[in-house]
Amino acid sequence: MITVASAAFFQGILGASSMALGALLAMVWKPGRQVSAAIMAFGSGTLIAALAFEIASKVYQKSNFWVLMAGFLVGGLLFTNLSRYIDEKGGFLRKPAASRRYVVEHYQTRPLSLMECLDSSEVLQTLPEAEKSQLAQLLTPHYAKPGDCLCQEGDPGDYFYFIAVGIADVYKGQTWISRLGAGEIFGEMSLLTNEPRSATVIAATPMELYRLDPQNFSQVLTQSPHLALAISRTLARRLRRTEEVKHEQKPESLIEQVPLWEPLGLSNHWQQENSTLEKLTQHSAPMAILVGTLLDNIPEAMVIGMNANLHSFGSAFLFAVFISNFPEALSSAFGMKQAGISSHRILYLWLGVVFSSGLIAIAGHWLQGSLSDTTVSLTEAVAGGGMLAMLASTMMPEAYELGGSSVSYATIIGFLMGFWISTGGLG
Structure with missing residues (x-):
């Protein structure tokens, strides 16, 4: 018999499974800029809709606006600072956007006069x-x-x-x-x-x-x-x-x-030092990359676990997480491959993240049954703030950089799809 805890585990894995698919695809295919941008923008749109209707709306209804605001602000603050700390410890190669941010901060700390x-x-x-x-x-x-x-x-x-x-x-x-x-x-x-x-x-x-x-x-x-x-x-x-x-x-x-x-x-720095990327790779750490990737995935896996039940496999949030994780893993795995990390190590890393997401979802389910409604709402709001910070700092800027203003349409379509599912469009 399938228990709710088992459902939480499998739903956590399902939401993160697109990471393994994206990493596997990156081993054999280099996506075009427009394709990557469109998928990333679509995923951003669906995740924004899910955050609005599956987290923010429900937290507001169960508690109040102040719990929602406090949770989102704390989540954004935690994600931003932990992400920066993990980058410093060698986890910056987990995402192209994180790599660029690391280079900007360490190789161009101030504009050249x-x-x-x-x-x-x-x-x-x-x-x-x-x-x-x-x-x-x-x-x-x-x-x-x-x-x-x-x-x-x-x-x-x-x-x-x-x-x-x-x-x-x-x-x-x-x-x-x-x-x-x-x-x-x-x-x-x-x-x-x-x-x-x-x-x-x-x-x-x-x-x-x-x-x-x-x-x-x-x-x-x-x-x-x-x-x-x-x-x-x-x-x-x-x-x-x-x-x-x-x-x-x-x-x-x-x-x-x-x-x-x-x-x-940063062209001056690259012209003066052709081995910068190799040096960055030497400063990276596989464990920090793993922890950083988990950090990006913990909030969404927690929310999946907190809302898991035997009939929620078609929820908008689960769909949004699955869609948004695919382009993220695709671009990240391709960047790691370019940086010289072996294909086996990349695949093992993402498979580890997928399995860990299932365990985190179980933890989310346990918290949901052990904490008060207000604390659960606050925890969900913190997770939502972390996801929104991730969208603002990585996925959306990267999508725009790759595809320009055309990503607006993919984002709108993704948002409408997420809204449609949230309001029972597939129910």
Whole structure:
């Protein structure tokens, strides 16, 4: 005979089983960005609906708004701080979003100043400090999105550009010529010769640039012989490079050309240290990854256990958990594989999480029968706050980063599906 405790165990495993499926699929398939974004956004939408109608609404009805508010705030605070602590202990590789957050906090603790950018530039680092300081005072910031045209072939020269962050492609007519990265300069030739632009430059990634208008460019060039020499060397290298790449093809994709962290402004660090990802992997710890993954899954498994019964296998919350766990495990397992973690270790990790989720669901069922109604409501609210913090800090930002504004539709559809199930649409 199946007991409610057994049902809680199997429902906990069922909700987490999509993690194992996602990890297994990641071993043989690399999902496209749009596919990953759509699934992640759909899962986010269903989970938001489940949080609203399966947790928040029920907690409010059984207790009051203050219990709901206190629980959600405590849950969000606990999740955020425990997640940060686990990242510090080596668990950051469990999710791409956690990995990016770890890198941002440890490799770019503060934005690089303009002087630091100039110091890291191969072209401008040889300038004396006085000349660099003078140049920095005259440069003005400029930001570009992928696809923005920075210089158009045939147009009059208007600015001299220095790239602080990002990558741009250079075209002659319809022919791709080269790619410019952080620390490089362009636009100087037309200002020197007073002739139209000789090439078109288009931003390939989000970019942060600094530029000089013609008047200030002439002033700096007159007062800085070292800058004039640096520009001359740059022009010579560029001419030689143009001859070398006449028969080369433009890279088909920026995936292998641009690091994952480029939109975050970390390109300088990656160019200076090509083994950063390997070093991050060395700092990671399988046990911390396991604990971190469990942390992400504990709140939902607890709620499943607290609401388990012999007839709840079609609940909206269980459905939402199953859907949301799949893309999370898919992207996480693929990221771990890229970082060098073996396929067997990845699969064992996720299978361990699935089994542990069943045990956590049993614990949730036991708490539901042992605690007062108010305490149970508060516990559910804490779990809901933790899940909402997880959505806000990982799934939704990652979905938007992968798919852009199009994820709005998948999120709406997921929410409507979760609402439909919550209101008995499948009943």
